[in-house]
Amino acid sequence: MPLPDPEPGASWFCGSSWLAMTVAAVWLIARFGPEVPLYDDFAIVPALVGNQEVSLGYLWSMHNEHRLPLPRLVLLLAYPAAGYDFRAGMFGTVACLSASSALLIGASRRFRGGSSYADAVFPIALLHFGHFNNLLWSWQIQFGLSTMLGLWAAALLAGNRGRVGPGTLVTLGVLLAMLPLCGANGLAMVPPLAAWLVGVGIARLRKKASGGWGAIAASVPGVALTAFYFVNYDRPRQIDRASSLGAVVRTGVQFLSIGLGPTAGEGWRIAGGLVLLLAIATAAMLVAVSWRKAGDRASALGLLAVLVGFGLLCLGLAWGRAGGNDRSGLEPRYVTLSAPIPILAALAWARFGSDTGRRLVPMTILSALLLLLWPNSRSGLDQARARKANSDTVLAEIRSGVPPFVLAARHSGFLHSSHDELATALPMLGAARLGVFRDLKPDPPMREIPITSAPDSMVLARWEPKSRTIEATGVDPWATFTLPERTWVAGIRIRYDHENGSETSARFKLGWRRSDQSGFPTDQQYDRWTLPTGKDRSLVVWIAGAIDAIRIQPDNRPSRFRVKEMSLLVPE
Numbered sequence: 136m137p138l139p140d141p142e143p144g145a146s147w148f149c150g151s152s153w154l155a156m157t158v159a160a161v162w163l164i165a166r167f168g169p170e171v172p173l174y175d176d177f178a179i180v181p182a183l184v185g186n187q188e189v190s191l192g193y194l195w196s197m198h199n200e201h202r203l204p205l206p207r208l209v210l211l212l213a214y215p216a217a218g219y220d221f222r223a224g225m226f227g228t229v230a231c232l233s234a235s236s237a238l239l240i241g242a243s244r245r246f247r248g249g250s251s252y253a254d255a256v257f258p259i260a261l262l263h264f265g266h267f268n269n270l271l272w273s274w275q276i277q278f279g280l281s282t283m284l285g286l287w288a289a290a291l292l293a294g295n296r297g298r299v300g301p302g303t304l305v306t307l308g309v310l311l312a313m314l315p316l317c318g319a320n321g322l323a324m325v326p327p328l329a330a331w332l333v334g335v336g337i338a339r340l341r342k343k344a345s346g347g348w349g350a351i352a353a354s355v356p357g358v359a360l361t362a363f364y365f366v367n368y369d370r371p372r373q374i375d376r377a378s379s380l381g382a383v384v385r386t387g388v389q390f391l392s393i394g395l396g397p398t399a400g401e402g403w404r405i406a407g408g409l410v411l412l413l414a415i416a417t418a419a420m421l422v423a424v425s426w427r428k429a430g431d432r433a434s435a436l437g438l439l440a441v442l443v444g445f446g447l448l449c450l451g452l453a454w455g456r457a458g459g460n461d462r463s464g465l466e467p468r469y470v471t472l473s474a475p476i477p478i479l480a481a482l483a484w485a486r487f488g489s490d491t492g493r494r495l496v497p498m499t500i501l502s503a504l505l506l507l508l509w510p511n512s513r514s515g516l517d518q519a520r521a522r523k524a525n526s527d528t529v530l531a532e533i534r535s536g537v538p539p540f541v542l543a544a545r546h547s548g549f550l551h552s553s554h555d556e557l558a559t560a561l562p563m564l565g566a567a568r569l570g571v572f573r574d575l576k577p578d579p580p581m582r583e584i585p586i587t588s589a590p591d592s593m594v595l596a597r598w599e600p601k602s603r604t605i606e607a608t609g610v611d612p613w614a615t616f617t618l619p620e621r622t623w624v625a626g627i628r629i630r631y632d633h634e635n636g637s638e639t640s641a642r643f644k645l646g647w648r649r650s651d652q653s654g655f656p657t658d659q660q661y662d663r664w665t666l667p668t669g670k671d672r673s674l675v676v677w678i679a680g681a682i683d684a685i686r687i688q689p690d691n692r693p694s695r696f697r698v699k700e701m702s703l704l705v706p707e
Contacts, residue, residue: 145250149240152255156262157233160270164229167519168222168271169526170571174551175274176221177560179210183219184567200455201318202364206277219570224273231279232261232471235286239482242294246486253497256481259504260474264515265396268467271522278471281321284310285441288328289479292437293486299335299433301346307332307437308353315360320472323451324444325361329354331440335433378458387453389464394473395503396511400465410477413500417480418442424487435487442479448472467518477504525549530571538578539565540625540704544679553663554626554677581625583702590614596689604697605689617684618703621649625704626677627685632670635694641666644688645676655686671699 172180178198181187189211194204210224217223236258243254261282269275288310291303311328314321336350391414392399392407399406421439425432452472456463477500484496529546539561543554551557565575590598595609605614633641643666646655661676689696 142249142251145252145254146244148252149250149254153233153236153240153258156236156258157229159264160229160233160262160266161226163264163267163270163515163519164222164225167523168225169522170221171526171529171550172221172560172564173272173274173549176224176272177551177556178274179207180560180563182207182211183214184563184569186563197369198318200370201277201320202315203277203318205313205316206274206280206318209276209280210273221273221570224276225270227273227276228269228279229262231276231283232266233258235283236261238287238290239293239478242290243482243485245294246296251485251497253481253485253494253501256497256501256504257478259501259508260478261471263396263504263508263511264519265398265467265507265511266471266474267515267518269471270515271519272468275468275471277318278320278468281314281317281324282471282475284314284317284321285324285444286475286478289438289441289475289482292434292441293482295434295437297430299437301349304332304335304346304350304353308356311354311357312360314357315364319451320448322361322364323448324441325357327440327443327447328437329358329361331437334436382457382461383453385461386457386464387449389462390449390452390469390473391476392473393465393467393470394476396507397465397467397470397514398507398510403465413480413496414442414446414476417483420492421483421487431487438479438483438486442476442483445472445475445479449476522549533571534574536576538576540578540677541679544626544677547661547677552665554661554675558675558677578625579706581704582707583628584622584705586616586618586701586703588616588619591617602697603699604695605687607690607692607694607696609693611688611691613686613688615684615686616701618682621681621683622703622705623681624678625706626675626679628673628675628700628702628704629698630671630673630700632697632699633666633668633672633689633694635668635690635692638668640664641668641689641694641696642691643674646686647678647680647682648684648686649681650683675704
């Protein structure tokens with residue numbers, strides 16, 4: 136029911152907060168957004184330049200554990216429309232998060248009968264600079280899209296009073312069908328929302344009320360796409376399985392903590408525990424409301440379904456990422472996926488809570504976000520300045536005539552961890568003369584000088600000369616090859632077979648040095664911790680320098696690495 140005492144000035148305050156946060160996010164991108172593709176952005180380059188047909192099969196194809204037809208399509212349309220400005224997806228992410236905030240503010244205004252100062256929680260939670268890893272990376276529009284779709288559903292349900300109308304059911308069905316098109320992060324929200332739609336339909340059929348079959352039908356496209364998602368699904372080998380249930384719990388609590396921003400992750404045990412308790416209390420309150428208030432039952436259970444959907448996303452991410460390091464749940468890009476949980480708690484308590492709860496809970500969440508706003512903003516600004524500096528360096532080198540192989544050698548930590556991806560995508564962009572790459576010069580012709588010698592030193596490994604195989608016998612093995620003479624090389628090409636018994640990707644390293652250097656410097660090392668395993672594989676490592684020796688770690692565990700061919704790439 137509407138608040139008995141409207142809050143003077145609240146509408147202006149919420150509108151100003153939404154506008155200020157949106158403008159600030161747009162400014163962050165315009166001022167610091169990298170003008171070059173980063174990491175997964177390169178996956179779309181073949182389609183962008185016309186080397187890959189944009190078919191339904193391509194749009195539906197796997198990217199790691201995701202199917203991303205909607206984000207791919209949005210980016211393929213956005214880049215040309217923006218004159219091949221690679222910040223287009225970044226602005227798209229702001230649009231998604233800003234629209235989500237506006238929808239939630241509007242829903243709150245409808246069910247309150249007016250605005251509340253606490254409604255500023257929505258833009259502040261969704262648009263602070265702590266979202267930097269998604270605001271400053273075009274590919275991450277996939278997170279923006281799935282978050283917007285989930286929160287749009289929540290806004291529809293919270294703003295609804297009494298019977299859920301046919302227009303709302305149709306819109307929810309469309310949102311449900313779009314969620315699996317945004318990757319695994321959207322997929323997790325489908326089961327509870329679909330179950331809610333089916334439940335609404337069955338309840339109406341039992342009462343012989345209209346709209347029952349319509350509600351059930353609205354769930355069908357989303358459920359069908361979810362089932363189709365797993366046809367020919369191939370779990371990525373580079374993702375290690377969870378080592379224990381404790382690791383899963385730790386990762387999940389970490390994920391929940393950064394719903395308040397990356398700064399909250401510094402005290403993830405406390406912050407994550409509090410968000411978990413808040414989510415449980417919110418779910419219990421929604422169940423109680425649905426039990427006691429028949430008129431609010433459908434909306435309360437619908438909002439609970441959205442909350443459960445984001446909870447399933449948390450569980451899925453915790454299970455899928457717990458095999459990484461002990462801070463894998465604190466990855467900054469997950470902030471945008473975690474933020475909806477405290478947002479939904481604020482929305483649910485404002486809509487269905489007691490007189491005390493509807494004021495206290497949203498305002499407490501807003502206070503926590505305001506307390507963390509500057510630390511989150513400072514963290515985001517620091518990262519934004521670093522990305523801008525790296526981007527400007529790459530742009531300056533492109534304009535000065537530096538070829539793609541040198542860019543890959545110097546900037547793989549910033550552009551992409553895979554030299555192979557850069558070796559493929561950068562020349563494509565240069566040949567197509569797209570955006571900032573119109574000045575990119577092509578690589579010079581290369582001649583290959585085979586390395587046929589055996590390694591002259593081994594650590595935790597042995598050499599089989601007949602098959603030219605490095606058999607790693609322990610953790611972090613190394614094989615060192617010394618060249619006959621110092622050679623200036625563009626890079627090294629290796630054809631190999633690899634097996635480690637687990638069919639997981641190799642954690643590969645290749646270092647290089649000159650004879651006047653002691654050891655192998657850490658800044659002269661290429662790490663590829665997702666090197667494909669199997670037979671007849673190949674990789675390129677770009678070096679762009681003079682070397683006397685190379686050192687190979689084929690994997691960080693017992694394994695067999697057959698060197699079928701290894702050649703120095705020397706510019707002609």
